[in-house]
Amino acid sequence: MPPLITGSSPLVRIGEEDQLPDQATRRRFFELMGASTALITGAGCTRPPTEFLMPYVQPPEKTLPGVPKYYATAAVVNGLAQGVIAETHLGRPTKIEGNPRHPASLGATGVLSQASVLDLYDPDRSKVVIYREQASSWDAFISAFQQLLAPVRATHGRGLRLLTETVISPSTGAQIADVLAALPEARWHQYDPAGPHSARAGSLAAFGRYLNTYYRLDRARVILSLDSDFLACGPASTRYAHDFALRRRVRGSNTAMNRLYAVESHMTATGGKADHRAALRYSEFPQFAADLAAALGAGGAAPAGSKYAAWVGPLARDLDAHRGASAIIPGEHQSPSVHALCHALNTSLGNAGSTVAYTEPLEVRSEDQIASLRELVSDMESGAVSLLLILGGNPVYNAPADLDFAGALRRVPMSIKLGLHADETSRLTHWHLPETHFYEDWGDARAYDGTVTILQPLILPLYESHSPVEVLDLLLRAPNRTSREILRAYWRGHAASGGGAAPENDGEFESWWRKSVGDGLIAGSALPEVTPAQAKAPEVPHTDSTVRSGLELVFRPDPYIYDGRYANNAWLQELPKPISKLTWDNAVHMNPRTAARLHLENQQVVELKYGGRSVRGPVWISPGDADDTITVSLGYGRTDAGVIGNGAGFDVYCVRASDALWCVAGVEIATAGASHRLAATQTEKSMHDRPLVISKPVALYESDPDFVSRIRPEPLLDETLYPQWTYTGYNWGMAIDLTACVNCNACVIACQAENNIPVVGKAEVLSHRDMHWLRVDVYYTGNPDNPSALYAPIPCMHCEQAPCEEVCPVQATVHSSDGLNDMIYNRCVGTRYCSNNCPYKVRRFNWKLYADWYTEQLKMQKNPDVTVRSRGVMEKCTYCVQRIREAEIHSQDEDRYIRDGEIQTACQQACPTQAIRFGDMNNSANQVARLKREKLNYSMLAELNTRPHTTYLAELRNPNPALLEHS
Amino acid sequence: MTQPKPYGMVAEFEDADSLLAAARAARASGYRRVEAYSPYPIRELDEVIPSWDLLSPMVFASGVAGGFIGFYMQYFIAAIVYPTNTRGMPLNSWPAFTVITFEMVVLFSVCAVFFAALLFEGLPQLYHPLFRIPTFKRVSDDGFFLCIEARDGRFEPAQAARFLQSLDPLKVWEVDSE
Amino acid sequence: MRVDERQRETARPLRAGEEGQAAVVAPGVTFKNLTGQITAIPLQPHVPAFWIACFGAATVALCVMAAAIAILLDVGVGTMGNNIPVAWAFPIANYVWWIEIAVGGSLLSSILHLFNQSWRNSINRLAEGVTLSGIACAGLFPLLHLGRVWIFYWTLPYPNTLTIQPQFRSPLVWDVFGIFTYALASILFWYLDMIPDLASMRDRATARLPYLVYGILALGWRGASRHWRIHEKAGILLAGLLTPLVFTVHTVVSFDFAIALVPGWHSTIFPPYFVDGAILAGISMVTMMAIALRAKFDLKNIITERHLNNLAKVMLTTSVILCYIYVFEPFTSWYSGDPYEMYTVHNRAAGPFAWTYWAFVLLGLGGPQLLWWSRNRTNPKRLFLIAFLVVVGMWEERYMLMVTSLGRDFMPSAWANYAATAEDNALLYGSIGLFLTVFFFLWRTLPMISIYEVRQLLPLSKPGGGTVK
């Protein structure tokens, strides 16, 4: 039964709480209490403590207790929107799902959108205004600010500087423009540490202007990634993965597949998925791209003997054969010349307008952000800045080390910082103001193609906080407008650039507003495409890269923590990185050959020295990386992120210089004594020749469609001593298309959010006690020097003859009448025998009290339809049985059967590539039943005769025969 | 004051052989209620002083009962009380039930042995008239005793004492029952 | 002289064909001094220093265990090193190890009884003491191992309002019944067998309290011929029931593994393999205890070299059987054609936990081979050392069975290593403390040599043996 909200104010913060079970003392006290109460109640008295019911005084409209409500809004991830539908229970958003109408979602979600709901409830969010490290109030700030503004207004804004992250929100942009118009002497700077700096410069070089680029991979037959992890990272990755998988769906005799080439300096999820993958040093990419351009006649002269001829030749021929249906995608952190070369290639291949779309920039103002920041810092140092207003961002932590932003900030007479967290920057500013989370306030945001979503609040602000537009409003007039008023005023006054204009008429505007808010996007607001001229291919200095020696250090944003802004999100910290499977840490990645040459071992701490600065971090040997390339991810080593993020990993910003944001060559490396244990959730990445994840070329399938049943024969139905149990009603099953899985891990985090899965902390992950019900297995395959990777999401198999059930002494895990392997937490005594007997090892055990039962904010996130597990019980994937039962009740209330697709498991719903299908296997017309009839369908470990209800469609790849001959 | 009822006439012997000989003599002279006491089992005495018990049938019966109870308990719970689909196995998974059935056979039998043994040994009996014999403590060390009990129809104290004296005992006691 | 004659007779070999072997009871033992010698151990007011030292050390270890259990109940089983996939580790290794030790004791007391091996008379009570102390330790670990120990009784059938009962297809429920039956049967057998000796204690007690306690425990035993007849009969019946029970109990323990489909566990060899290992480990433990106590309590006349020799031979025999099983393990796994099984065998010998495997091979299999030399069998110090090595080796074996099989089973992605924590070690060593505490407590309070049975070994008890006058 879903609880009503109990207690009057759930938002009062009770001391510093710790997510990690080892530390907080109050938690420990409760654990003790719990244990002793449990011991007492175990003696026979089972009467629960009295509970109370607190009904509404005035019920909100259309609110029924026990029935969740769904609101369309967007998750703003690194400034860009992914349209989502938020599930709320009695006003508490608990789960984020994708908005099927939204182009960046199509119903799926990315990892960061899924995790955003936890950010909302982060107990470490800033709650009060801070002035010189003392708690203050908004009133005090506003009156102080008006006083500060008086001289600024008098000088038309001289000395006033705004520093923001890249502003994409139209209304915020308009608000800033208003401020700059009112105070013409003021200056606005933008800085994003991991933003698309190279893409901007590359666009400028290729087209002479700033353009936004995105890809329509559903039209692409051949895709080349130049160090881009487009399938798993980036604001459009959900859509890209969807479109990518759409063209790889081999069903029956339809064997058409796209082909992905990946050239990478560091192995990524995209690279592992590629049909062909090569490792190149960062510095070699311009040459590679230039050679390719030359081979395709897109500019530049082909070198006499390209070092990459073996690859470039077949690749160029393949691209040439698919003009207009190919796409070349540069990595965001690749150099501007690579971006420019890619533009040249794409335009000359006729991809522009087809698979590659160009629009005007998404951001309100495109600029060279590094130059802008450099100018700001020098002005701060020279004393030209008298009032600095930092709206979001954390430059003290993440500005390039050579700029010494922190030193400059100390010289500013008055500085104000608005942010979700009182972070490193807030420590050095005079004022810190708490910012509203985007689920708490009105706003607008653009998706990768410019589509605008009106953000509507899902909950009242948890704390006294305001949005950037409200703070900007203080610069314009008295603080009497709310975000909603500002937003509505903007949309009434402005036609959305690129369409989606709001009507003038009052009544029409209201219905337009309602529709836009309700749909989760403003219809027709995507930016119109522009058709650029043939891009200019930059001259790439012809160097023999073998001559260049020395280690290259490549910086990349972390796939989950990004530039550090999500460092305090425990779900993201504990989510295993796609390939390395590391949690809670970043690492110094290098390939085995480099590590051997440097005599380094896994987890050995090394010191990286460059330009007089140094950083220490542990080594992680990553097969598939380029030789002599060290890859580190940004975002770790935070000191003021909160209890989750503080102290995790090491901070590489302190060796990152403004002139070499992404790569430095000639870095020195030295061992630094100790070793640092890294917590990986999967330590064995060899499949040991076991037919677990089957991956074969599509050509084999074409010539021999039955090959899977030979590799992995299914036992006959009568190959058992047991009677045949029949499932006459529903019989739930799942099919996972391995070809579609791109290892983005959205399913893992969706499962965590839906099923109240606790976070356990690094120490427990090190002890192999991670709790994810669903994991994505990664196995290296192919040449060990240049491996490819196989991915397989592993949920509970819901075996029809489940070995776990036989050995449970207390019937805590038995089969339901509709084919589910039920796990009854409240019956479990914790022998863990079931886990031993599970060949798939999908069961998870609450070794300690992992679930947070006490932090008020985190309680609000919990799904009321799923039991929060206590200590000492086993748990596992339930096929989201709460959703099944809800749909069952719903359909029975309407006296009908459950429709195909009516139930989506959380993983299925989040999956961008629709790799996961769930449904009733008894109805042969259902999608899942159809997939299980595919010849690619197989059961994992079928020879154990467990008869899993989760089956897999073998992965097919589409290698280029010409390139295969070469290798 | 009534004379206390006699329990019997007891003679103490030096060793097992004399006890055995004495017991044979007592039986030969017609005494039926004769009991010999020794610090260790003397097999030959069993033939001289016959006794009966139902140990074996009782153990057998309770073993059979234990087996039936054990199996039926499992069958009842697995197939009738709350039938569940466990690994697709049949509700009456009798091969899996054999182990506990056997354990229950042994459990019931062992308990039967224990209680039957005590029953037929007449234990516990913390007090017994013989314990009043000062040297009876030696029965758990190196003492051998023969008792002609007053229950015997032919028992007559003086005659029994005389008879026992004739068997060359270490000493002869008359023991009262209270 | 008569006395000389008797002594000569005591020294005479029991049976033909045993020429040159040491006697089961040394010359010079009479009823009188036998009873006195054994009953004095609990009854003497003066406590020997050896006992105080051992009991004290054991109690300290027991306190460590109590503290470890308190922490365990407070924080959860997470204080132990177990993980997924190695969900069973130290505690279950300890459990199996202690059960083995207990089973070895039962072997001496019941199986040899059934086969009329009268040499075991002098040490069977001691072996039963080992059994009971071992069961006390063994019973603890499955409980401590539970995630929610406070509802352990859900593994038992009892009337409840949930209408949910145990799941009888689970070997763990078989185990619950097996261990319960075994513990109860062992206690009843031990107690019933001890009643005549408790009477000896009662009759030797000089103070009121011991008289009352032993008197109540002796239930009024009088040594009547009827008592003896039923006592003997009950003894045979119990031994007859315990013998299959002992085998099945350890078979059921082996089912905990053999029923599971984990590679390296799922094997039909497991029941005999476990039982054999149990006899080896248990006899080794009995040997260690017997050697220590005969030296410190001057029982060389009752526990003679003959006993040591026989115990050592049992150890040797069982270890040879174990060798056979281990030699054939690679063959059977290869012959099965099962890649997971083959990998497990490989992993045991060459994986990250190979050291446990080789430690076991060296100690558990290699150690007993020293017993081919008769000097090692009869020299108490050497035999003690070998028995100690075997007991350690057998623990390594159980540990190896857990971590190598569970740590690397079907899905390489789920493989993980295991690391024991301080909690695990505290529980292991604490359980040794518990074992010794119980054992030494029994030793100090009860007749731990079966007096009446040793009496029967004396020639005095044979017909004509005590011809007097």
Add this chain to the structure above:
Amino acid sequence: MPEPFHPLANTIFKLVLLGAGAGLVAVLWIAYLVARSPWEMLQQVPREQPVAFSHKHHVGGLGLDCRYCHVSVEVSSFADIPPTAICMNCHSQMWAVAPEVEPVRASYRTGRSIQWTKVYELPEYVYFDHSIHIHKGVGCTTCHGQVDDMPLTWQSPRLTMSWCLDCHRHPDRYVRPRSEVFSVTYKTPPDQSTLGKQLVREYQIRSLTSCSTCHR
């Protein structure tokens, strides 16, 4: 030398043994009885409430329909405890100054919820859904008893798992026509055995005893 036991010791000792055995059995038996007693289950114990709300008066006396206050019972898992506003629909006029109703008025004034004590308390791991039970013809009074006769509400059944299972296994013994679900005066007809079977067929009632039906 200690005195041997007194002759009475035999009797006393046997009595003690018997007593201990009987005592053990008695303790287990009492524990069994207590575990399923109304006392342990808080069955038929009227709960103190901040407002002495009488179902007897409102339902039995005034004849209010259940759904007037428990609005979401047909569509939600939760039947809903009426918001203060619903109370005030009537009580702004009736008993408008009565001290008994003051907590309600105070709640309405201050906007602070009335804190009702929960009567039917299920553990957190039990998921019960009102809507489907209503839809399948389980009457309110089947579980909630004769609320029209409760001055203060109490828990009518024992609310044990076996009680739930009884109906889940034999729904035909308890279902009633959908039209009678909200009736507090409905009496089980004499032909329940045939009516029940017919309704089970008609309403497609399944006997759901899978664990995940209630435990998720």
